[in-house]
Amino acid sequence: MRNNSIKMKYTDILVIGGSAAGVAAATTAKTHNNDKKVLVVRKEDEAMVPCGIPYIFGSLDDSSKNIMPKQGLYNAGVDLIIDEVVAIDEVEKNVTLGSGEIIFYDKLIIATGSTPTVPKWLAGRDLDNVYYIPKNKVYLDKFKEKLETLQKVIVIGAGFIGVEMSDELVKGGKDVTLVEIQENILSLAFDKHVAVAIEEIVKSEGVTLITGNGISEIIGKDGKVSAVKLQNGDILEADAVVLSTGYKPNTKLAELIKLPLNRKGFIKVDHYMRTDIKDIFAVGDCAEKRDFFTRKSSGAMLASIATAEARVAAMNLYKLSSLSAINGTLTIFATSLAGKGFGAAGLTESQATAEGFNVVTGTFEGFDKHPHTLPGTSKQIVKLIVSRETGIILGGEVLGGMSAGELTNVVGFIIQNRMTVSALLTSQIGTQPLLTGSPVRYTLIKAADMVIKNMNK
Amino acid sequence: MRNNSIKMKYTDILVIGGSAAGVAAATTAKTHNNDKKVLVVRKEDEAMVPCGIPYIFGSLDDSSKNIMPKQGLYNAGVDLIIDEVVAIDEVEKNVTLGSGEIIFYDKLIIATGSTPTVPKWLAGRDLDNVYYIPKNKVYLDKFKEKLETLQKVIVIGAGFIGVEMSDELVKGGKDVTLVEIQENILSLAFDKHVAVAIEEIVKSEGVTLITGNGISEIIGKDGKVSAVKLQNGDILEADAVVLSTGYKPNTKLAELIKLPLNRKGFIKVDHYMRTDIKDIFAVGDCAEKRDFFTRKSSGAMLASIATAEARVAAMNLYKLSSLSAINGTLTIFATSLAGKGFGAAGLTESQATAEGFNVVTGTFEGFDKHPHTLPGTSKQIVKLIVSRETGIILGGEVLGGMSAGELTNVVGFIIQNRMTVSALLTSQIGTQPLLTGSPVRYTLIKAADMVIKNMNK
Numbered sequence: 001m002r003n004n005s006i007k008m009k010y011t012d013i014l015v016i017g018g019s020a021a022g023v024a025a026a027t028t029a030k031t032h033n034n035d036k037k038v039l040v041v042r043k044e045d046e047a048m049v050p051c052g053i054p055y056i057f058g059s060l061d062d063s064s065k066n067i068m069p070k071q072g073l074y075n076a077g078v079d080l081i082i083d084e085v086v087a088i089d090e091v092e093k094n095v096t097l098g099s100g101e102i103i104f105y106d107k108l109i110i111a112t113g114s115t116p117t118v119p120k121w122l123a124g125r126d127l128d129n130v131y132y133i134p135k136n137k138v139y140l141d142k143f144k145e146k147l148e149t150l151q152k153v154i155v156i157g158a159g160f161i162g163v164e165m166s167d168e169l170v171k172g173g174k175d176v177t178l179v180e181i182q183e184n185i186l187s188l189a190f191d192k193h194v195a196v197a198i199e200e201i202v203k204s205e206g207v208t209l210i211t212g213n214g215i216s217e218i219i220g221k222d223g224k225v226s227a228v229k230l231q232n233g234d235i236l237e238a239d240a241v242v243l244s245t246g247y248k249p250n251t252k253l254a255e256l257i258k259l260p261l262n263r264k265g266f267i268k269v270d271h272y273m274r275t276d277i278k279d280i281f282a283v284g285d286c287a288e289k290r291d292f293f294t295r296k297s298s299g300a301m302l303a304s305i306a307t308a309e310a311r312v313a314a315m316n317l318y319k320l321s322s323l324s325a326i327n328g329t330l331t332i333f334a335t336s337l338a339g340k341g342f343g344a345a346g347l348t349e350s351q352a353t354a355e356g357f358n359v360v361t362g363t364f365e366g367f368d369k370h371p372h373t374l375p376g377t378s379k380q381i382v383k384l385i386v387s388r389e390t391g392i393i394l395g396g397e398v399l400g401g402m403s404a405g406e407l408t409n410v411v412g413f414i415i416q417n418r419m420t421v422s423a424l425l426t427s428q429i430g431t432q433p434l435l436t437g438s439p440v441r442y443t444l445i446k447a448a449d450m451v452i453k454n455m456n457k
Numbered sequence: 458m459r460n461n462s463i464k465m466k467y468t469d470i471l472v473i474g475g476s477a478a479g480v481a482a483a484t485t486a487k488t489h490n491n492d493k494k495v496l497v498v499r500k501e502d503e504a505m506v507p508c509g510i511p512y513i514f515g516s517l518d519d520s521s522k523n524i525m526p527k528q529g530l531y532n533a534g535v536d537l538i539i540d541e542v543v544a545i546d547e548v549e550k551n552v553t554l555g556s557g558e559i560i561f562y563d564k565l566i567i568a569t570g571s572t573p574t575v576p577k578w579l580a581g582r583d584l585d586n587v588y589y590i591p592k593n594k595v596y597l598d599k600f601k602e603k604l605e606t607l608q609k610v611i612v613i614g615a616g617f618i619g620v621e622m623s624d625e626l627v628k629g630g631k632d633v634t635l636v637e638i639q640e641n642i643l644s645l646a647f648d649k650h651v652a653v654a655i656e657e658i659v660k661s662e663g664v665t666l667i668t669g670n671g672i673s674e675i676i677g678k679d680g681k682v683s684a685v686k687l688q689n690g691d692i693l694e695a696d697a698v699v700l701s702t703g704y705k706p707n708t709k710l711a712e713l714i715k716l717p718l719n720r721k722g723f724i725k726v727d728h729y730m731r732t733d734i735k736d737i738f739a740v741g742d743c744a745e746k747r748d749f750f751t752r753k754s755s756g757a758m759l760a761s762i763a764t765a766e767a768r769v770a771a772m773n774l775y776k777l778s779s780l781s782a783i784n785g786t787l788t789i790f791a792t793s794l795a796g797k798g799f800g801a802a803g804l805t806e807s808q809a810t811a812e813g814f815n816v817v818t819g820t821f822e823g824f825d826k827h828p829h830t831l832p833g834t835s836k837q838i839v840k841l842i843v844s845r846e847t848g849i850i851l852g853g854e855v856l857g858g859m860s861a862g863e864l865t866n867v868v869g870f871i872i873q874n875r876m877t878v879s880a881l882l883t884s885q886i887g888t889q890p891l892l893t894g895s896p897v898r899y900t901l902i903k904a905a906d907m908v909i910k911n912m913n914k
Contacts, residue, residue, distance in 0.1 A: 430789025
């Protein structure tokens with residue numbers, strides 16, 4: 001019989017997708033269910049470290065230095081198949097691979113990620129030397145190789161990836177112009193005065209920065225990029241254009257089984273990352289998010305958010321844990337330029353105000369070592385955004401040296417624990433001359449002090 | 458009349474002592490009570506940054522680079538008098554200065570700090586070239602000047618100050634031997650296997666390390682140090698001995714007004730840092746502390762603890778705030794050697810076990826950047842100590858690069874918010890290639906995963 005030739009197998013837990021979310025889901029699922037078989041199916045043999053992608057253009061010699069090691073999966077006892085899932089049968093509870101193999105599952109986690117998106121109206125988007133930034137090693141390797149012959153690069157979109165790409169490309173000797181339609185770069189993460197401070201650093205690195213002006217079309221010659229026309233009519237010569245204008249969730253498989261999507265196109269999930277179909281979960285860039293404070297649908301796509309969702313799904317596969325749920329997505333951003341670090345957690349002042357919060361803020365400028373006469377000391381600035389009625393901390397922005405990323409995580413835990421500014425002001429911290437600001441002027445605590453001063457005004 | 462010649466003045470809030478605790482108390486008091494007059498009286502014209510003291514022997518050229526700027530007080534609107542308080546009249550509510558001036562107060566904060574202590578039985582403690590590490594610029598300057606003529610230095614006591622001093626002295630070209638009576642250095646902060654890793658670094662810096670062996674006497678010749686005899690009978694030649702064997706609270710003034718001390722000699726206070734006498738508070742190294750978990754009397758002396766207490770006192774001078782109290786002292790330590798950072802918050806595994814907790818631990822070894830092929834990446838290890846019954850996190854130890862201090866503060870906030878290991882495992886964090894570990898293998902989160910794995914065993 002013909003059916004005999006179809007390869008079939010069973011796994012308890014099947015994860016589709018093996019980037020950050022898929023790997024975190026699979027390894028955590030195995031930790032919590034050591035007796036279960038866990039399998040990841042992904043298309044890419046070598047999966048890129050997603051946030052590391054900009055660095056393959058400068059700080060890292062090669063994309064091969066930016067690979068998530070498979071060993072992490074094997075060490076955890078997770079199996080891996082490199083293939084594409086082409087169909088899901090949610091009734092029989094199996095998936096079909098490109099090879100024809102059928103894999104039955106008990107629990108299915110969809111972690112299919114996202115792909116770059118470009119405005120449909122953008123003329124010239126299909127010209128040679130127009131590039132996107134997908135999480136795809138083969139594409140990126142070709143892109144990088146081609147770039148070697150190109151000098152003038154225009155990066156469109158100054159989110160974190162656009163800013164980091166620009167900085168790495170300029171380090172690699174390219175003439176880089178970064179174009180942002182918003183008035184300031186990184187406007188999702190930082191208030192204007194913080195963003196302006198970062199812009200100064202971007203410019204000092206040698207990037208030409210154009211803000212408050214979007215792209216209108218890409219102009220070509222002989223099928224290749226020759227220039228970019230901006231919305232104000234300016235024309236910039238260009239050898240290459242890099243479009244970092246956002247990503248869209250990959251939901252093709254989900255749509256095949258009619259999983260409901262939200263208005264932004266993400267797979268609908270509950271707080272435990274469960275979809276509308278029993279035993280099917282979705283996590284990461286393809287899964288719906290609601291903002292931590294406003295509960296509005298959020299379009300945030302960060303590997304760190306994806307892995308938190310992955311862990312939640314993994315911990316709730318077989319039983320619910322009310323402690324382990326995503327109670328709203330908290331955006332925690334960070335980046336580093338020119339040996340400085342920048343981070344933000346929660347709402348900016350302008351976002352909080354736009355959402356209708358009555359906010360009071362406090363900003364303190366200190367140092368990341370003490371005394372600040374120590375070699376290698378960086379200025380450190382913390383801004384806190386606080387709800388005036390409750391004193392609860394809604395957001396924080398950090399500028400500093402290389403400890404700014406972990407200091408932003410301190411702010412993240414403060415927010416997730418719904419701490420008030422008074423509680424923060426009397427919290428106990430650890431300080432050390434070479435590692436932190438001073439106990440008397442620890443920037444985060446003094447920013448809380450400034451909030452209370454401003455509240456009392 | 459003679460009384461007319463006595464200078465008198467009134468301040469609303471009077472702080473005795475102007476090191477970390479005094480300065481933090483005064484500035485926070487002013488923030489919260491802008492209409493009140495706040496005055497600091499301290500003996501030292503120039504107050505040293507306490508934790509920066511070891512660095513004046515190496516990384517900083519001079520002790521003048523390690524001064525807490527008075528400008529911080531003046532900017533906050535706090536007055537400063539350089540003089541000694543010689544008496545307190547707690548009935549009339551005034552203090553008398555060395556100059557004879559009498560200052561009346563409404564609220565008094567005692568922040569008189571601590572001084573080095575040495576075992577009374579230690580023969581040779583009064584020899585020339587035996588040094589202590591007080592927070593006294595005049596003494597330290599003389600000590601440093603004298604050291605220029607001395608080569609072989611023996612440091613007794615491998616707490617944080619002893620370790621940091623040894624490292625700085627060896628950088629300055631001295632032959633340094635560090636002697637510790639406990640089996641391992643820094644044993645208050647770190648479990649054995651972590652301490653051993655730090656010991657390797659101390660040794661690689663060039664410090665000769667002797668552990669499990671205490672000092673028995675200091676041997677002199679012509680009134681000067683010539684050698685040190687250890688408890689096992691070994692004799693080490695020495696030009697100078699540095700005793701970093703602990704500090705005792707300065708309570709002379711408190712005793713004059715019969716403020717009760719606890720058995721360890723600290724001024725008794727409640728959770729709002731109030732002493733037994735109305736309107737008198739005590740904060741910092743001179744004030745009683747109870748451990749965060751065990752509620753036992755604690756002898757911890759850290760500038761960071763002192764400033765947290767100072768802020769609590771300052772916020773509760775005129776009204777109580779139940780949110781702003783010291784609900785137990787959490788020790789959060791950090792240090793840095795050879796470009797690496799180390800930190801610990803809460804209980805070690807051995808302390809928790811000795812206290813009777815049924816603990817489960819988890820350790821994960823990752824990196825402080827991602828991918829770890831990025832230049833300047835350090836190995837990062839996090840160990841978590843968790844109560845098996847409740848899942849509540851009791852302590853954490855961190856080894857890593859220079860972000861280890863702030864990552865330890867993340868652990869500190871996790872503990873202060875009494876988070877469970879499950880809540881941590883599904884917490885949202887921010888990651889960035891140059892600033893943190895990877896989202897999939899963020900060391901702190903993976904350590905939580907290891908705890909759960911070990912719980913399920």
